[in-house]
Amino acid sequence: MLKYIDVTKRYGDVAAVNGVSLEVEGGRVTALLGPNGSGKSTLMKMAIGVVKPDSGMVEVDGVNPAEDPCEARRLIGYSPEDVVLYESLTPAEVFSFLGEVYEVPGSELERRVRRYVRLFKLGEEMGKLCGELSRGNRRKVSLVSALLHEPRILVLDEPFTGLDPKSARVLKELMRKMAYEGRVVLFSTHILELAEAVAERVVIMHRGRVAAEGEPSELREELKASDLEDVFMRATGLSEELEELVKSLWGE
Amino acid sequence: MWLTLARVLAKEAQYRARRRYGRRAYRLARSMLLSSLLSIFMFTAISLGLSSAVAAVPAEARVEASIWVLGVLGVFEMFIGGFTMASTLQVLLADRLLDFITPLPVRESDVRKALLALVVIWGGVAMLFLVVPGAALAGYLAGSIGVFAGGVAEAAFCLLMAAGLGYLAGSVSPKATRRPLIRAASTLVWLLVFFSGFMFNFVSRLAERLELEPLGPLLQLTPPFCIVAAGASGGYAALSSACWMLASLLVFKAGARRFWRAVAAGEALLAAEAKVSGWRLWRGLLPASLRKDLTLLSRTPRVLASTIGYMAFPALYIMMSLTEAGAASRFMAAILFFFGGLTGLSAQYLYSLEGEGAKLLYHLPVRRGGLAFRKACTTMLLLAPLSLMVLAAIGYFSGAAAGLLAFLSYMLSSSSSALLTSYLAAKEMPDEPTAWTPQTISAATRVVVMIGMLVLYGGLAAALAAIGFFISWLAASATAALAGLLLLAIGVKAIKGLSTPL
Ligand SMILES: Nc1ncnc2c1ncn2[C@@H]1O[C@H](COP(=O)(O)OP(=O)(O)OP(=O)(O)O)[C@@H](O)[C@H]1O
Ligand SMILES: [Mg+2]
Numbered sequence: 001m002l003k004y005i006d007v008t009k010r011y012g013d014v015a016a017v018n019g020v021s022l023e024v025e026g027g028r029v030t031a032l033l034g035p036n037g038s039g040k041s042t043l044m045k046m047a048i049g050v051v052k053p054d055s056g057m058v059e060v061d062g063v064n065p066a067e068d069p070c071e072a073r074r075l076i077g078y079s080p081e082d083v084v085l086y087e088s089l090t091p092a093e094v095f096s097f098l099g100e101v102y103e104v105p106g107s108e109l110e111r112r113v114r115r116y117v118r119l120f121k122l123g124e125e126m127g128k129l130c131g132e133l134s135r136g137n138r139r140k141v142s143l144v145s146a147l148l149h150e151p152r153i154l155v156l157d158e159p160f161t162g163l164d165p166k167s168a169r170v171l172k173e174l175m176r177k178m179a180y181e182g183r184v185v186l187f188s189t190h191i192l193e194l195a196e197a198v199a200e201r202v203v204i205m206h207r208g209r210v211a212a213e214g215e216p217s218e219l220r221e222e223l224k225a226s227d228l229e230d231v232f233m234r235a236t237g238l239s240e241e242l243e244e245l246v247k248s249l250w251g252e
Numbered sequence: 253m254w255l256t257l258a259r260v261l262a263k264e265a266q267y268r269a270r271r272r273y274g275r276r277a278y279r280l281a282r283s284m285l286l287s288s289l290l291s292i293f294m295f296t297a298i299s300l301g302l303s304s305a306v307a308a309v310p311a312e313a314r315v316e317a318s319i320w321v322l323g324v325l326g327v328f329e330m331f332i333g334g335f336t337m338a339s340t341l342q343v344l345l346a347d348r349l350l351d352f353i354t355p356l357p358v359r360e361s362d363v364r365k366a367l368l369a370l371v372v373i374w375g376g377v378a379m380l381f382l383v384v385p386g387a388a389l390a391g392y393l394a395g396s397i398g399v400f401a402g403g404v405a406e407a408a409f410c411l412l413m414a415a416g417l418g419y420l421a422g423s424v425s426p427k428a429t430r431r432p433l434i435r436a437a438s439t440l441v442w443l444l445v446f447f448s449g450f451m452f453n454f455v456s457r458l459a460e461r462l463e464l465e466p467l468g469p470l471l472q473l474t475p476p477f478c479i480v481a482a483g484a485s486g487g488y489a490a491l492s493s494a495c496w497m498l499a500s501l502l503v504f505k506a507g508a509r510r511f512w513r514a515v516a517a518g519e520a521l522l523a524a525e526a527k528v529s530g531w532r533l534w535r536g537l538l539p540a541s542l543r544k545d546l547t548l549l550s551r552t553p554r555v556l557a558s559t560i561g562y563m564a565f566p567a568l569y570i571m572m573s574l575t576e577a578g579a580a581s582r583f584m585a586a587i588l589f590f591f592g593g594l595t596g597l598s599a600q601y602l603y604s605l606e607g608e609g610a611k612l613l614y615h616l617p618v619r620r621g622g623l624a625f626r627k628a629c630t631t632m633l634l635l636a637p638l639s640l641m642v643l644a645a646i647g648y649f650s651g652a653a654a655g656l657l658a659f660l661s662y663m664l665s666s667s668s669s670a671l672l673t674s675y676l677a678a679k680e681m682p683d684e685p686t687a688w689t690p691q692t693i694s695a696a697t698r699v700v701v702m703i704g705m706l707v708l709y710g711g712l713a714a715a716l717a718a719i720g721f722f723i724s725w726l727a728a729s730a731t732a733a734l735a736g737l738l739l740l741a742i743g744v745k746a747i748k749g750l751s752t753p754l
Contacts, residue, residue, distance in 0.1 A: 073616060089548065093534065097534075
């Protein structure tokens with residue numbers, strides 16, 4: 001289980017994450033929503049201990065990533081919003097390196113890589129340098145990197161960005177299956193339909209705080225909203241502001 | 253326009269440096285200026301030191317001597333300048349500092365001017381101080397304003413040439429990661445550039461042997477010597493100088509244009525390369541992390557060349573000194589120990605080698621100690637062939653017993669230095685992945701690692717030399733082996749203690 005207990009992180013005067021308490025349990029996919037700069041990525045980075053909270057605590061299956069990031073990183077499969085790879089290695093070489101880092105035995109690694117290469121149609125890309133790959137294919141390589149050690153907890157920051165419909169579908173099914181197996185699956189996105197389609201639970205962040213959380217249908221009723229977009233607008237208090245903006249845009 | 257651009261680029265570079273250093277920002281934000289000042293100081297000292305030799309020459313030969321000395325300084329300026337410039341531009345490319353400019357409606361000439369301004373700030377100006385103070389002194393000693401004026405002109409045009417060459421070299425290597433032939437060729441170019449620094453030593457030795465006497469008319473026509481000659485006496489030298497100045501201008505223009513094209517083409521050039529079908533995961537005895545470093549090295553010509561240079565130079569020096577005396581000579585233990593220590597310093601290059609991929613390390617369960625240990629292992633692996641050469645040379649020039657002891661101390665000193673360098677570099681890696689850039693790590697390691705290690709190994713070598721001189725080679729060799737062993741133990745312990753994660 002991934003657990004945030006009253007977590008705060010400031011960058012100067014900006015509170016990127018402001019007193020968030022949240023439990024992300026296994027068994028269902030959780031989507032993290034929120035406007036740009038609302039603190040989603042910061043929250044996710046805290047799970048692997050690259051960002052340490054100023055106050056509060058994060059627990060990853062009982063491990064505190066601020067104290068033992070290595071153990072937390074072994075438990076978590078993390079894919080960052082900006083893909084980072086060795087630009088002059090091929091995906092196959094990157095996977096080999098990760099296999100050693102995560103201590104996946106050779107034959108098992110081979111099996112897993114073949115499986116994901118087939119799923120994400122990466123066959124032709126495996127011999128190219130990562131620096132030569134298209135954006136979507138880079139994303140796929142990053143996702144496979146996060147899955148190679150079959151983590152108990154998946155933390156994916158905007159994993160659908162740049163994926164074609166087919167790969168997006170594969171990823172959706174993968175996430176569902178991982179959740180079905182009892183794993184924790186947390187992902188962030190700006191595409192609300194996607195969240196509605198995959199996630200059984202959504203968490204909406206606004207200005208570093210959790211503005212709303214729950215099952216999509218619950219939230220709709222609670223906020224008397226017609227769809228998830230409406231939920232999003234109401235929870236983040238953007239409905240009225242948005243109308244103003246649209247009006248000014250059309251010059252009325 | 254171009255001034256704004258230069259300011260933006262400099263800000264961006266500085267911002268990255270600041271993120272790297274966090275709270276120590278204020279001290280180190282000025283490091284660029286500081287290092288410029290440092291090199292200005294150093295270059296002025298070298299310049300004045302060399303040109304003071306003019307005073308030793310009889311009055312009537314002083315103009316000729318000035319031509320010699322200032323010419324050599326000009327060559328030096330050109331090579332160092334070219335190398336500095338090329339590495340700076342490489343960092344600009346590798347860090348993608350220019351990426352945000354390319355899509356903007358900015359005129360190419362403005363970008364070129366901005367880049368030039370940037371390079372000038374980043375130490376280009378310092379290059380001038382290799383020649384100008386010397387020109388002033390030589391001009392004064394020779395009593396000729398022409399020598400001074402010629403020297404200044406020489407300094408300016410050598411800088412221009414250096415910038416042009418730097419542009420060319422800087423634009424060749426980044427995309428040369430795939431095609432083996434280009435890769436090999438650019439490694440060679442980089443090696444030449446790297447070793448050209450040592451050439452200075454050679455040239456100045458040659459100057460000593462020639463004793464400045466038979467300064468033929470040929471030299472007066474050879475650039476960059478001809479510029480000072482023209483300043484002193486005009487004539488054919490002026491013609492030759494004009495040609496050379498024109499050539500520098502052309503090289504500069506061509507280099508800048510080529511570099512800009514490399515920037516503009518960027519990824520398009522990479523994507524156009526041939527597809528490779530079929531793939532295999534790494535298998536075998538060599539751990540994947542070492543294999544990763546070796547592969548990255550083979551695909552990064554500049555770092556490969558620097559590493560080879562760093563490793564080969566001390567080994568070559570050892571072999572050169574071996575031909576004059578065997579391992580049983582008094583100072584051999586000190587020489588082996590010191591240069592063994594120098595080869596280990598090359599471990600730091602394996603850190604800049606990580607490039608963008610370093611950010612990935614921060615997401616993985618990797619501890620600094622583990623990283624340091626692996627990098628040290630890769631260094632020793634790379635050193636193995638050279639060490640074998642040293643072993644063979646030692647064995648040839650001295651007996652088995654003396655040779656074995658000498659080689660042992662060399663191995664211990666080089667591997668302990670690799671471990672310690674790697675330890676310091678891993679410790680110096682920034683706390684946050686966003687702060688990582690190849691330049692910031694190498695700047696940090698250069699300052700911390702180089703000075704610390706040089707003091708450590710230099711001091712020990714001095715002590716060994718004293719032991720060798722006052723007691724015996726055997727005592728010195730034995731002490732060297734012991735000291736190496738001790739340092740090795742310290743290195744291992746330090747790395748084991750480095751359990752902080754990235
Ligand atoms: N390294 C940093 N230095 C300074 N401020 C930062 C840093 N990282 C994040 N912030 C700030 O923290 C806030 C939250 O950023 P974060 O990246 O978590 O937002 P996000 O919800 O992921 O946004 P997006 O949807 O655009 O990805 C922002 O105001 C951002 O400016
Ligand atoms: Mg984000």
